[in-house]
Amino acid sequence: MVFGYSTTRHPIYQLRDEMDRLLSSVFPGNSWPAVNRPEGPAVNMWEDEGGLKVEMELPGVKDEQLDLSVVERELIVKVEVPESEPEGVTYHRRERPVGSFRRAIPLPFEIDAERVSAVLTRGVLEVTLPKSPSALPRKIEVKVSS
Numbered sequence: 001m002v003f004g005y006s007t008t009r010h011p012i013y014q015l016r017d018e019m020d021r022l023l024s025s026v027f028p029g030n031s032w033p034a035v036n037r038p039e040g041p042a043v044n045m046w047e048d049e050g051g052l053k054v055e056m057e058l059p060g061v062k063d064e065q066l067d068l069s070v071v072e073r074e075l076i077v078k079v080e081v082p083e084s085e086p087e088g089v090t091y092h093r094r095e096r097p098v099g100s101f102r103r104a105i106p107l108p109f110e111i112d113a114e115r116v117s118a119v120l121t122r123g124v125l126e127v128t129l130p131k132s133p134s135a136l137p138r139k140i141e142v143k144v145s146s
Contacts, residue, residue: 111132
């Protein structure tokens with residue numbers, strides 16, 4: 001074991017590494033996001049008493065390349081990263097995605113779309129989605145009948 005990780009790999013990962021090497025030899029410089037991340041960038045979503053927090057890893061993405069919206073009970077994240085090929089450069093490996101990307105993240109309850117906020121810090125997008133007043137718990141007074 002090295003740093004808490006096993007040095008032996010599961011055979012399926014070894015097969016994937018071999019496929020990556022094969023594809024890289026046939027199509028040098030291309031990334032294979034469908035193989036590496038079938039659903040796109042990693043996302044964490046959790047709920048607290050006020051609503052939801054969504055974190056998405058977007059390394060190298062600038063705020064002006066992001067378009068966020070809430071449609072019904074989905075958070076829509078659109079990213080447009082222009083492809084740039086510096087002159088005189090030959091890529092030997094290119095895994096960071098370029099081009100457009102769209103992801104719709106289902107939300108477990110209604111949110112207050114007017115109060116949604118987002119911050120991009122060091123390649124991590126954090127979106128705060130407050131619960132809609134209709135989704136908040138409401139105390140119901142019980143009346144005594146005679």
